Amino acid sequence: MSPANPERERIQQLLKEAPAWYKTPSLIKLYMLLICPLLTSTAWGFDNSMTNGLQSIDAFMNTFGNPTGSRLGFFGASMSVGGIVACLIAGPLVDRFGRRPVFSIGAALVAGMAIMETFSTSFEMFTGGKVILGFGAFLQQVAAPVLVTELAHPKQRVTLSSLYNTSIFIGLIIGSWITFGTFRMDSQWAWKLPCILQVAIPSYQTVMIWLVPESPRWLVSKGRTEEARNILIKYHGNGVENDIVTFELQEIIAGVEADKTVMQFNWEAVKTTIGSKGNRYRLWLCMWTAVGSQTVGGGFTASYLPLILDQIGMTTQSEQTLINACLNIFNWICAFTAAFVIPRVGRRSIFLFATMGTNITFLIWTILSERYLATKHVGLGIGVLVMIFVGTFFVVLAWVPLVIAYPLETVTTKQRGVYFAITMFTINVTAFFTSYVSPIGLDRIGWRYYIPTCVWNVILLLVIYFTFVETTGLTLEEIAVLFDDLDETINVTVAGKHIEEQTKST
Numbered sequence: 001m002s003p004a005n006p007e008r009e010r011i012q013q014l015l016k017e018a019p020a021w022y023k024t025p026s027l028i029k030l031y032m033l034l035i036c037p038l039l040t041s042t043a044w045g046f047d048n049s050m051t052n053g054l055q056s057i058d059a060f061m062n063t064f065g066n067p068t069g070s071r072l073g074f075f076g077a078s079m080s081v082g083g084i085v086a087c088l089i090a091g092p093l094v095d096r097f098g099r100r101p102v103f104s105i106g107a108a109l110v111a112g113m114a115i116m117e118t119f120s121t122s123f124e125m126f127t128g129g130k131v132i133l134g135f136g137a138f139l140q141q142v143a144a145p146v147l148v149t150e151l152a153h154p155k156q157r158v159t160l161s162s163l164y165n166t167s168i169f170i171g172l173i174i175g176s177w178i179t180f181g182t183f184r185m186d187s188q189w190a191w192k193l194p195c196i197l198q199v200a201i202p203s204y205q206t207v208m209i210w211l212v213p214e215s216p217r218w219l220v221s222k223g224r225t226e227e228a229r230n231i232l233i234k235y236h237g238n239g240v241e242n243d244i245v246t247f248e249l250q251e252i253i254a255g256v257e258a259d260k261t262v263m264q265f266n267w268e269a270v271k272t273t274i275g276s277k278g279n280r281y282r283l284w285l286c287m288w289t290a291v292g293s294q295t296v297g298g299g300f301t302a303s304y305l306p307l308i309l310d311q312i313g314m315t316t317q318s319e320q321t322l323i324n325a326c327l328n329i330f331n332w333i334c335a336f337t338a339a340f341v342i343p344r345v346g347r348r349s350i351f352l353f354a355t356m357g358t359n360i361t362f363l364i365w366t367i368l369s370e371r372y373l374a375t376k377h378v379g380l381g382i383g384v385l386v387m388i389f390v391g392t393f394f395v396v397l398a399w400v401p402l403v404i405a406y407p408l409e410t411v412t413t414k415q416r417g418v419y420f421a422i423t424m425f426t427i428n429v430t431a432f433f434t435s436y437v438s439p440i441g442l443d444r445i446g447w448r449y450y451i452p453t454c455v456w457n458v459i460l461l462l463v464i465y466f467t468f469v470e471t472t473g474l475t476l477e478e479i480a481v482l483f484d485d486l487d488e489t490i491n492v493t494v495a496g497k498h499i500e501e502q503t504k505s506t
Contacts, residue, residue, distance in 0.1 A: 011247045015155050026238040027153055034151060036208040037103065037144035038164055042201050043110045043137045045171025047079055047130065049328065050194050053179030056320040060191035064123035070440060077435035078127045082134025083428035090142035091421030098218055099147035100209050102139050107205040109136025114198035138428065142421045145404045150215040153236050154248065161408060162339035162401035169332030176325035183321050221256050228252065278483030285468065286407040286419055290426035292460050293403035294434055296358050296395055312372055312381035330389060335396040347406055348468045354398035355464055359457040361391040366454060369447035409471045409479055
């Protein structure tokens with residue numbers, strides 16, 4: 001719990017009474033600018049959608065030798081390979097150079113590799129393009145959500161950070177409907193057109209990000225407190241240094257002063273990162289959130305929906321591309337709605353509810369799959385399809401919006417870049433494993449491959465129940481109190497106020 005503090009309670013009341021963002025011109029402008037980083041997951045979603053959709057397009061599969069097994073597995077996992085490398089270096093880069101430069105470079109790489117994919121002359125060249133595209137996409141993925149979280153007004157912070165990852169479904173929807181529309185084309189453009197259209201959004205982001213203000217928290221961490229104050233006044237105060245702006249700046253300075261972690265790749269940094277109980281707890285939550293997002297329910301529909309549909313008798317190009325397209329629209333509606341529900345419901349409660357729902361749904365899915373293969377009854381195949389939709393509803397309810405929002409909330413200002421890079425690194429390693437192994441398992445043992453996932457879902461539920469903490473209703477700096485020494489946090493808050501007043505007077 002945060003310490004009892006009359007000033008803090010007054011600020012919380014002021015936040016409740018603050019006008020809606022759409023009635024505040026400065027916030028309207030800020031959130032229009034933040035559309036640029038908010039679209040970051042779109043590139044990832046677009047590529048995942050094509051990973052699914054292209055497997056259903058004969059022109060693509062025939063051109064590249066109809067890959068199967070481990071060859072197809074590496075194709076599905078290739079973006080994660082690039083992401084693993086990006087996440088090793090993105091955290092320090094984001095903390096040293098700021099959020100925007102790293103983001104812009106990543107977007108430019110995504111656009112360039114989309115062009116490379118379009119004109120690939122071999123499956124290896126296409127897959128190599130996906131590897132580098134993944135590198136660029138995850139440079140963006142590390143920088144963008146941190147920037148959104150640190151720029152958002154406290155009243156809308158949770159909603160915006162929860163909305164961030166829902167843009168993955170914009171990419172999934174665009175990619176799936178494009179592949180549904182192009183599979184009938186009797187030429188190589190049946191697969192080339194979806195690839196070249198990937199260029200549009202990252203090209204826009206490469207330039208547009210420079211109109212977005214830099215993170216006030218990063219500016220304070222670099223000693224540029226006056227710049228941070230001006231940004232907060234301009235956007236959060238609508239041009240006025242009101243009490244909310246003053247309190248925000250004090251909290252940011254306090255958080256920076258309290259954070260003793262030095263984020264460098266050396267032994268001292270490692271000891272600092274894991275040396276305190278609070279930091280180890282943060283790392284635990286970040287990594288389990290990352291692993292859970294890629295393994296809850298198996299994650300089979302993300303990259304290998306055609307293989308699953310093949311097993312329930314839905315084998316035509318038209319059926320598979322249409323189901324893929326409809327599933328992505330359904331998922332986006334669910335995730336978008338969840339982003340507005342999450343701020344009003346406890347994060348831990350949402351995790352528990354969604355994971356329990358996934359457990360039950362996936363168990364039914366497994367049973368129906370076995371029965372269909374034994375009887376070939378059409379109704380059982382339709383039942384599996386229904387469970388696919390229901391299961392993805394539970395997954396996107398929590399694991400899509402909160403895989404970004406929850407880790408970002410649990411870490412401090414200086415930790416945010418590197419800890420989130422660790423989170424994204426874990427996501428990529430897990431995604432690579434599941435993406436590489438899944439087509440091999442589904443091909444060799446069919447529905448039996450679902451059984452270990454049923455067991456894993458139960459383990460994940462137990463981890464959430466016993467170790468996940470609630471962060472609802474707290475500021476980023478208040479959440480630090482849940483993990484760090486309370487007295488130290490109070491002392492540094494006072495020091496932060498003193499430093500802020502000194503800076504303002506100079």
